[in-house]
Amino acid sequence: MTNVEKISEFLKKTQVFYFLTTDGDQPKGRPFGMHLLIDGKIYFGCGTFKSVFRQLTENPKVEILAVDGADFLRYDGIATVVKSEAVLQKIREMAPQIMEMYDQNGWEMGVFCLENGHAEFRKMMTLVEEFDV
Numbered sequence: 001m002t003n004v005e006k007i008s009e010f011l012k013k014t015q016v017f018y019f020l021t022t023d024g025d026q027p028k029g030r031p032f033g034m035h036l037l038i039d040g041k042i043y044f045g046c047g048t049f050k051s052v053f054r055q056l057t058e059n060p061k062v063e064i065l066a067v068d069g070a071d072f073l074r075y076d077g078i079a080t081v082v083k084s085e086a087v088l089q090k091i092r093e094m095a096p097q098i099m100e101m102y103d104q105n106g107w108e109m110g111v112f113c114l115e116n117g118h119a120e121f122r123k124m125m126t127l128v129e130e131f132d133v
Contacts, residue, residue, distance in 0.1 A: 010121070036087065036090055048107070060078045071121070075114065
């Protein structure tokens with residue numbers, strides 16, 4: 001299993017993970033649930049009208065925190081917006097109800113991945129594994 005696959009599997013296992021940005025000098029966090037692993041990259045999506053999308057474009061340094069009991073993952077990197085119809089189509093297939101709501105309201109799904117990332121798999125007091133992604 002590749003390092004990116006390890007991250008994706010942990011995110012899938014936890015189902016909900018926390019996406020952390022900043023708004024000026026104020027930290028902001030919110031739950032996310034959707035991610036896609038395609039060709040060795042993990043993609044995320046959110047509405048371009050949401051404050052999280054504005055925040056990650058203004059300061060693309062972000063972190064993801066996923067927790068499963070005493071195990072947790074920290075995954076940080078630079079959020080890079082991706083314009084890909086192929087990835088957007090996969091999101092449509094994965095989350096048709098969400099995308100139907102977006103289409104009905106004229107909303108755009110912003111797709112991004114993390115570049116120059118670093119991941120740490122930890123137990124509460126112990127670093128289990130870390131690597132650059």
